[in-house]
Amino acid sequence: MIAAYSARHWPGALLLALLLTACAAPLQSTAWRQAPPADLRQPVELSAVPFFPQTPFQCGPAALATLLVWSGVEVTPEEIIPQVYLPERQGSLQLELLAASRRHGRVPYVLARDLDAVLREVAAGHPVIVLQNLGLNWYPRWHYAVVVGFDLARDEVVLRSGGEARHRLPLATFERTWRRGGEWAAVVLPPSRLPATADELSYVRAVSVLEKLDEGRTAGAAYETATRRWPASSAAWFGLGNSAYAQGRYAEAAQAYRRILAMEPAHGPALNNLANTLLQQGELAEAERYALAALAADADQAAYTDTLREIRMRMAAR
Secondary structure, eight states, X not given: OOOOXXXXXXXXXXXXXXXXXXXXXXXXXXXXXXSOOGGGOSOEEOTTSXXXXXXXXXXXXXXHHHHHHHTTOXXXXXXHHHHHEETTTTEEOHHHHHHHHHXXXXXXXXXXXXXXXXXXXXXXXXXXXXXXXXXXXSSOOEEEEEEEXXXXXXXXXXXXXXXXXXXXXXXXXXXXXXXXTTSOEEEEEOTTOOOXXXXXXXXXXXXXXXXXXXXXHHHHHHHHHHHHHOTTOHHHHHHHHHHHHHTTXXXXXXHHHHHHHHHXXXXXXXXXXXXXXXXXXXXXHHHHHHHHHHHHHOTTOHHHHHHHHHHHHHHHHO
16 A cells, blocks of 8 residues: 645725734835845846736635646636635635645645745746735635735835736735735746745645645656755655656656655655555565565564455465
8 A cells, every 4th residue: 555645995095094004013025124134136127928917706716727827837817716716705715726726737835924925936937826805804805816926126016906917015015915915925837947935845845735636747847846855855856756757757756756765765655655656566575575675674564464364365376
């Protein structure tokens, strides 16, 4: 048995006043006026990112289509609406947007709740979908937009938002509305491209959700990308091995598991899965050796016992 790794609109003046006073916590953008990060001082604008005007209650599909088309997927907001729009909520939830991006062969990655992460992704050339609350905490008006630029010297961000392809917004105003939206932001990338701010385990977890789609091909490509960034990541190599195994590419799977064991000789899941892979290749004696090693690493794993039993049944049948 193969082992798994474990709206109502407020008057403009009133809304502006609320935006300026609602958040009492210090803002990153305020601190940056005095000392902007050195590597973010150059203005950035991703002018090649497409624009789809947002219709009422359909800002989510339009924002997601913006990211998908930028990433190379041929799709329209109208095609995405049935996948993400919830009529009872008159909008889209983040989970639906992430799931739809996976169905189109892309890797969605939710960013850290940090304005710095948003701008660093944009600086790396990645448009960022964000959720804003343009109303109040107790009377929200939810809105998805796409951050495509920033200029810290001018204290502003540039968004694909509403009917504007270049909606320029003061950075502090954006930060406040984003905070009220829960500081949710994500990038949607092809599997060959890593988020600029990704950390190893968070990215591997994001990729693992893709394994049941398209026979794991998207996940496999993303795991391979991860191993190039983090060559010592046993989690990335494990995911790559499992993806190759699921596609019947047993030689590649075995190679991935052996990479883990070169780093961690007592890695029980890798030992067990290598035993299963060798079983599929007909290498029964070697498979038995790795199955026994897996049980020695963790005798309580029922999956390891099942692997050894299956190997010995195949050996007895010869």
